[in-house]
Amino acid sequence: MSDALYTDDIDMSVLAGQKLALVGYGNHGRSHALCLRDSGMGPIRIALRDGSPSRKTAQDDGFEVVGLEEAAGWADLVAILAADEAHRQIWTEAIRPYRKPGQALLFCHGFSVHYGFVEAPEDGDVILAAAKGPGGAVRQEFEKGSGLIGFWAVHQDVSGQAAAIAQAYLAAIGSGNVGIFETTFREETVSDLFGEQVILVGGMVALARASFDRLVAAGVSPRMAYIDCVHEIKYLADLVQDRGIAGMFKAISDTAEFGAREVEADIAGPGLMQAFDQAMARIEDGSFARKWVETYEAGNAMVTDREQDEVLPVEAAGRDLRARLKGAKK
Ligand SMILES: NC(=O)c1ccc[n+]([C@@H]2O[C@H](COP(=O)([O-])OP(=O)(O)OC[C@H]3O[C@@H](n4cnc5c(N)ncnc54)[C@H](OP(=O)(O)O)[C@@H]3O)[C@@H](O)[C@H]2O)c1
Known part of the structure; x- marks a missing residue:
């Protein structure tokens, strides 16, 4: 390289x-x-x-x-x-x-x-x-x-x-x-698809939605759950971009760092590794790419998914929060 x-x-x-x-x-x-x-x-x-x-x-x-x-x-x-x-x-x-x-x-x-x-x-x-x-x-x-x-x-x-x-x-x-x-074309493609599927988009969305639902099920208000599981992602992402993961740990509270270390191994357990392996297999054998292009060429890709997203409680909580914040994008 x-x-x-x-x-x-x-x-x-x-x-x-x-x-x-x-x-x-x-x-x-x-x-x-x-x-x-x-x-x-x-x-x-x-x-x-x-x-x-x-x-x-x-x-x-x-x-x-x-x-x-x-x-x-x-x-x-x-x-x-x-x-x-x-x-x-x-x-x-x-x-x-x-x-x-x-x-x-x-x-x-x-x-x-x-x-x-x-x-x-x-x-x-x-x-x-x-x-x-x-x-x-x-x-x-x-x-x-x-x-x-x-x-x-x-x-x-x-x-x-x-x-x-x-x-x-x-x-x-x-x-x-x-x-x-x-x-190489292969490296850029595999890395880009895997990164966006398992962390940047797919992984983040899965964790954000599931953690929001779990907090609400525990009796936390949707507003507070949204702030802790979705809204604050940006602040942590900015720290990671500026300082790396180890640097981010130094910049947050010791309670947050200790708690994260306690659950990391549970979250990154066999189920997650299996999901990663499946995503990687679909990327490497081309089946993800073929499915996506065929879905697009058949028309109306993801229209229904997007409509269903809009009515989720997590979206309602986000809209409600942004509507009340001065200067927030509506
Ligand atoms: N290197 C990176 O990190 C990175 C990051 C993001 C994206 N990308 C790549 O950048 C490229 C474009 O992504 P983007 O984010 O700029 O997409 P985008 O904002 O959605 O723009 C897509 C453009 O494609 C045009 N288009 C869509 N279907 C078409 C068709 N059938 N015939 C002719 N034009 C069509 C659209 O035309 P209209 O204006 O007519 O609708 C629009 O101008 C992709 O290859 C993507 O993978 C690379």
Whole structure:
């Protein structure tokens, strides 16, 4: 594994002057486009589907918006920054049949290449430039003169400059201000999916909901239970990000630390390990990815789940709390 690269280590000339088409103008697409332009890259065109709700935002930001097919015929590099579950459709229907020969493909998550939803064309580089974190944070950190930690990988190197292009792209969106590391499509994909399923999203949600329900069952008011099991997650997460887990322990009360050490082994018991193994098996054998893309392509993914979430007691408690707090987002 390589050491970190910073902007001064990187040859920006490999990307300068390249025609860049960014597919999608969501969290990552918008942030990347604004940062690339501010870093002097481009010309840039934003490629959106017909009727896209993002068209006006992109145009108001001063970008030329084109259809996906037109972008595919124009660009030297196409960055597919659209939702992963749509990549197979986007690639097979709108990019592959119209693409300019030799065109490079760039992704900010390894998902669709690793699982074969996008097959590399023979004549173009296929690269990963993953700024690790939510898309909005890419722009926020860039505007502060910083960036998100960047990871690059090469799936296919036709130009002989694939790694350099991925590094330059990351530097142009701010990652060169903090550190850019090498990875592989497999490592980035498996790690990202596992992390979001078992801790950042799935694990956190499971613990938050179950602990809220348990406190309410013990006679605690929903408001107090919500504060202790959901609302305060952010304060602890901030401490962990700033100081690590050991540093977080030093920053909280000894009672909280002692109590956490008492229950950690029970929580991280055989049931949890079995859930981790099952999640990892589904990620590694591709069955999770296939299920997700097939669910998306069948339409209306997660609509019912989202409606059911809204009526849960934990959501009612959160809405009620936020409605009473000055300055809180409603
Ligand atoms: N590296 C990291 O740590 C990291 C973190 C988060 C996300 N990501 C990656 O970033 C990429 C985009 O994520 P995001 O958070 O920016 O998503 P997002 O905010 O939901 O934006 C998705 C964009 O995809 C477009 N899109 C969806 N379906 C489409 C279709 N069928 N045809 C054309 N465009 C379509 C949407 O178009 P409309 O505007 O027309 O609706 C929207 O502009 C994904 O690959 C994701 O895995 C990476």
